Amino acid sequence: MSTSAADLGSYIGSENTLSSWLLTRDHKRIALLFFASITVFFFVGGFAATLIRLHLVNPAGTLLQKEVYNRVFTMHGIVMVWFFLIPSIPATLGNFLLPLMIGARDLAFPRLNLFSWYLFNASGLLALYFLLVGGVDTGWTFYTPYSTLFANGHVIPAVVAVFINGFSTIATALNFVVTTHKLRAPGMTWFRLPLFVWAIYATSIIMLLATPVLAMTLALVALERLAGLGIFDPRLGGDPLLFQHMFWFYSHPAVYIMILPAMGVVSEIITCFARRPVFGYQGMCFALVAIAVIGFFVWGHHMFTTGISLTSAVVFSLMSFIVAVPSAIKVFNWTATLHNARIHFEAPMLYALGFIGLFTLGGLTGLVLATLSSDIHLQDTYFVVAHFHFIMVGGTVTAYFGGLHYWWPKITGRHYPEMWGRAAAILMFAGFSVTFFPQFIVGYLGMPRRYYTYPAEWQIWNVLSSAGASILALGYLLPLGYLPWSLCYGRRAEANPWGATGLEWQTASPPPTHNFEHTPRVTRGPYGYDPRDGSFVAQNGASRG
Amino acid sequence: MASAQLQVQYTDLRQQSETAQLGMWVFIATEVLFFGSLIWAYVVYRTAYPLQFRLAGHDSVILLGSINQVILLTSSLTMVLAIRAARAQRQRQLLDLLLLTALLGVAFLGVKGYEYSLDAASHAVPVLDFLFKPGYRPPAEMFWTFYFIATGLHALHLTIGIVLVLILAARAARGAFSRGYDAPLEVIGLYWSFVDTVWLFLFACIYPLGRSLS
Numbered sequence: 001m002s003t004s005a006a007d008l009g010s011y012i013g014s015e016n017t018l019s020s021w022l023l024t025r026d027h028k029r030i031a032l033l034f035f036a037s038i039t040v041f042f043f044v045g046g047f048a049a050t051l052i053r054l055h056l057v058n059p060a061g062t063l064l065q066k067e068v069y070n071r072v073f074t075m076h077g078i079v080m081v082w083f084f085l086i087p088s089i090p091a092t093l094g095n096f097l098l099p100l101m102i103g104a105r106d107l108a109f110p111r112l113n114l115f116s117w118y119l120f121n122a123s124g125l126l127a128l129y130f131l132l133v134g135g136v137d138t139g140w141t142f143y144t145p146y147s148t149l150f151a152n153g154h155v156i157p158a159v160v161a162v163f164i165n166g167f168s169t170i171a172t173a174l175n176f177v178v179t180t181h182k183l184r185a186p187g188m189t190w191f192r193l194p195l196f197v198w199a200i201y202a203t204s205i206i207m208l209l210a211t212p213v214l215a216m217t218l219a220l221v222a223l224e225r226l227a228g229l230g231i232f233d234p235r236l237g238g239d240p241l242l243f244q245h246m247f248w249f250y251s252h253p254a255v256y257i258m259i260l261p262a263m264g265v266v267s268e269i270i271t272c273f274a275r276r277p278v279f280g281y282q283g284m285c286f287a288l289v290a291i292a293v294i295g296f297f298v299w300g301h302h303m304f305t306t307g308i309s310l311t312s313a314v315v316f317s318l319m320s321f322i323v324a325v326p327s328a329i330k331v332f333n334w335t336a337t338l339h340n341a342r343i344h345f346e347a348p349m350l351y352a353l354g355f356i357g358l359f360t361l362g363g364l365t366g367l368v369l370a371t372l373s374s375d376i377h378l379q380d381t382y383f384v385v386a387h388f389h390f391i392m393v394g395g396t397v398t399a400y401f402g403g404l405h406y407w408w409p410k411i412t413g414r415h416y417p418e419m420w421g422r423a424a425a426i427l428m429f430a431g432f433s434v435t436f437f438p439q440f441i442v443g444y445l446g447m448p449r450r451y452y453t454y455p456a457e458w459q460i461w462n463v464l465s466s467a468g469a470s471i472l473a474l475g476y477l478l479p480l481g482y483l484p485w486s487l488c489y490g491r492r493a494e495a496n497p498w499g500a501t502g503l504e505w506q507t508a509s510p511p512p513t514h515n516f517e518h519t520p521r522v523t524r525g526p527y528g529y530d531p532r533d534g535s536f537v538a539q540n541g542a543s544r545g
Numbered sequence: 546m547a548s549a550q551l552q553v554q555y556t557d558l559r560q561q562s563e564t565a566q567l568g569m570w571v572f573i574a575t576e577v578l579f580f581g582s583l584i585w586a587y588v589v590y591r592t593a594y595p596l597q598f599r600l601a602g603h604d605s606v607i608l609l610g611s612i613n614q615v616i617l618l619t620s621s622l623t624m625v626l627a628i629r630a631a632r633a634q635r636q637r638q639l640l641d642l643l644l645l646t647a648l649l650g651v652a653f654l655g656v657k658g659y660e661y662s663l664d665a666a667s668h669a670v671p672v673l674d675f676l677f678k679p680g681y682r683p684p685a686e687m688f689w690t691f692y693f694i695a696t697g698l699h700a701l702h703l704t705i706g707i708v709l710v711l712i713l714a715a716r717a718a719r720g721a722f723s724r725g726y727d728a729p730l731e732v733i734g735l736y737w738s739f740v741d742t743v744w745l746f747l748f749a750c751i752y753p754l755g756r757s758l759s
Binding site: 099104105106107108109110170174177178181182183208209210211212213215216217220223227228229230231235236237238239242246249514519 | 552553554555556560563564567568571572574575576578579581582583585586589590593594597671672682683684686687690694
């Protein structure tokens with residue numbers, strides 16, 4: 001990257017030795033380190049997805065052997081969940097933006113932040129190791145007794161990798177929670193925090209309280225498998241259902257770990273490009289917290305067909321409907337924010353609008369699955385696969401790319417090429433829809449997930465899905481080309497190219513090492529946009545017509 | 546050595562100290578869920594197999610468990626007194642109390658190790674050579690599985706605590722702490738008391754079981 005006078009003194013331009021990056025304590029540099037790591041895993045997991053879609057073009061399933069197929073979809077799940085989706089927005093955009101948005105000079109514990117990145121990479125290397133030596137065939141869920149007694153893959157390295165990964169998650173989340181409590185700039189009250197900060201805060205609370213349960217659960221699985229201890233083994237008095245309870249006590253809240261940061265990103269983008277304050281700001285804050293809290297009491301909806309009692313099934317079903325209420329509030333409020341607005345359709349906004357549509361469909365089909373009677377028909381079918389991909393890929397990944405484009409000028413000091421950005425957004429939306437909508441249909445028809453063959457009459461839906469996946473892959477590969485290109489050739493970005501109100505836009509692009517020349521004083525709420533003429537007043541009182 | 550360096554992200558030492566303490570509280574919340582999930586699993590099985598767990602619990606050495614409870618509670622007292630000594634600028638007393646705290650921690654581990662040897666001698670170690678006495682079924686062995694996992698994890702946490710307290714002692718010997726700067730003492734003290742509290746719960750889960758059996 002070429003340096004100029006503008007870059008000197010910025011966090012990127014100031015010093016560029018290898019150790020200045022690998023031993024950095026600057027949250028912005030650590031965010032970029034995380035970005036590099038998770039990008040690798042995004043494409044590792046994407047490669048596995050490509051193999052799956054290629055394999056399923058043919059109903060007889062001749063591309064991969066059945067054992068290999070099991071390992072490929074397990075690898076796809078493990079890598080995408082723990083090595084991409086969980087850290088995706090928090091560890092990159094969250095790391096970069098949280099201190100900037102609250103007017104702080106860094107996170108509370110910078111060394112812990114760096115340590116978290118090393119933990120992540122240690123777990124990632126272990127994950128790549130068990131991938132190379134042959135992988136795991138348990139599915140990402142590690143269900144017992146298969147994982148402890150029968151699976152002949154490398155379950156222990158996989159479990160240890162996820163275990164260490166959890167420490168990285170906890171370290172980052174702890175940093176975010178403490179920073180939000182203690183390092184807000186003067187005047188930055190709780191109800192002046194941008195929604196992205198609220199989202200990262202609520203996410204961090206879930207990470208802190210759910211991840212240790214996963215750690216314990218996986219430790220017990222490893223002990224049972226290694227030492228033959230009786231914990232979940234029914235022959236020794238154990239209960240495999242207990243494993244499922246403990247696993248989903250983490251893994252359902254983990255879904256909200258993935259989606260809440262995406263909601264935060266989308267809230268920032270929509271209000272900026274609609275030039276209107278977020279409709280019902282406080283309601284949006286409470287909705288985020290409500291999702292985080294209620295999300296801890298819905299895990300049983302993964303277990304309706306396992307023989308849990310009718311009473312608990314009814315309660316878990318009811319709670320799952322209740323958690324949909326704050327999610328719906330968010331969708332309505334985004335829509336209300338757009339109402340009567342003069343909308344600017346730059347690339348970040350295209351991603352954000354795509355998010356609303358795909359998330360809504362993903363959320364509504366979640367209600368179909370939360371309904372006891374229909375779940376019995378749809379359990380373990382492609383309907384479930386389609387549902388959670390709409391949330392995690394249509395939702396989280398779309399918002400991740402939206403946020404990446406929105407804050408790209410701030411992070412790099414360069415503009416991404418706008419037309420390419422829009423093209424990728426449209427390709428991702430179209431490719432995603434063609435890939436996963438057919439899976440709702442084929443799942444409703446009864447195609448089970450994780451099978452490597454299927455009856456020939458379902459081939460049309462699978463071919464459609466695989467064709468869509470190729471469009472989606474193109475959409476994901478485009479930014480891999482034009483974003484690095486823009487680092488060298490992109491137009492230089494001014495401090496506040498979008499005319500946005502957050503504190504992160506009131507400092508240079510890219511920001512100086514300690515973020516602000518002077519600690520900002522916050523005088524007003526986060527979204528001082530004027531819908532009449534598109535002017536704004538930033539949180540520190542700066543304004544522009 | 547500079548005893549109280551202000552890091553760049555803070556405006557004053559008080560903010561830095563409060564932040565460190567909040568960090569430890571949040572970490573403890575995480576730990577509560579970590580041990581809590583283990584105790585949750587334990588409670589599920591204990592409810593499912595009440596008699597077997599009572600039979601197995603009857604074999605635990607309640608005398609040593611109780612002695613260890615007293616040792617750990619005392620060590621929390623000495624830890625708190627150490628913080629008070631730092632605030633009163635009594636450097637010698639601070640050092641003595643920190644060393645006493647670590648010593649009590651080591652004493653706990655010694656008693657625990659002796660107790661493990663008694664457990665092993667009575668064939669209570671699962672998988673290796675677990676002895677099924679008359680009336681014992683697999684859940685009795687499961688009780689001992691939980692016993693070793695829970696007390697082992699607790700011992701690991703305590704070992705980390707001892708190392709941390711010894712580091713504090715080394716810093717105290719160089720006069721690092723004073724009325725104005727006691728944040729590391731507070732933070733490690735919180736951790737120490739948490740590990741102590743965990744033992745309260747483990748004691749209740751393990752030792753009182755089956756004491757009414759003859």
